[in-house]
Amino acid sequence: MIDLRSDTVTQPTDEMRKAMAEALVGDDVYGDDPTMNRLEELAAKKMGKEAAVFVVSGTMGNQLAVMTHTKRGDEIILGKYSHVVRYECGAAAALSQVSFCQVDNPNGFIYPEDAANGFRGSDIHFPKTALLCLENALAGGRVVPLEIMKAASSAAHERGVPVHLDGARIFNAALSLGIDVKEIAACADSVMFCLSKGLCAPVGSILAGSKAFIDKARRNRKMLGGGMRQSGVLAAPGIIALEKMTLRLGEDHENAKYLARKLQTLEYVECSPEETEINMVFFNVTKPGFDPAAYMHHMMKNNIKVSGEISPGRYRYVTHNNITKQDIDLVIDCLKEIAS
């Protein structure tokens, strides 16, 4: 099966499965799991932060950050198209009882003036601005230049507002920018990244920050029922994800460009390879009467799993460890069949 729906579909590698079976474990709520302790130390070091805590998902990492940075009734500044706003079930309102000041730039970037304009100041009528949430890479696949992130972060810090970074795909962003992840993470007080997407670990994300922040987040994680016991079996593939799988993301980026260039040549397809910055390819289908359900059915019949429309006429493919150039050629042949 060729699965282009997301990089979340990646299978753990054989090495990961072996490491899971052999992991030394202990009760992590007591701090006794040596493999988890190793993963959290390694993750903190990679991000250039003092400490880190393992969480079950990127959503949980983001929500734990919001909860730990804010108080009930606070407001947070973030992008209208960000994952926290669009795809986390309104959890920040439900769990942390904060409201959103949404930045509505079509490219999804947050500029320093957005942070400055969103800041509420001390008027008694206003909620307190408690957090700026940045994202890189964006959920929409684009990468935010480091200078813009730095400037937005400084604008928040100058006003005493901390910054959280949703870095679900921070390693993809760093690769695309040609810099170390630490440089991106340095823009934020806390950073979340995922082990279970392009890095192929079966479960888990990391929240990193100062020791005091992570101590507080660890307590909030427990409150949410996220304290785990012999979780070294999940940390073991996470260590491989960090040490080895980060090194192969370039292949996914190359394959995404290859796919984008091939899509660009197809009749009824609009795709811009120059906008393909990580492992995500977005394209529009212009064929009159094109039926998304019939398209998905035809692809499935050819053992290709794809997502439906993300907005009218717009589609996304994601490359990852289980997608090869030959797979991409098969996908293109299948699309040609549909077009004809």
Ligand SMILES: Cc1ncc(COP(=O)(O)O)c(C=O)c1O
């Ligand atoms: C930018 C971004 N943030 C957060 C998440 C949430 O991760 P999870 O699906 O592990 O909750 C995702 C998931 O795709 C994402 O793309």
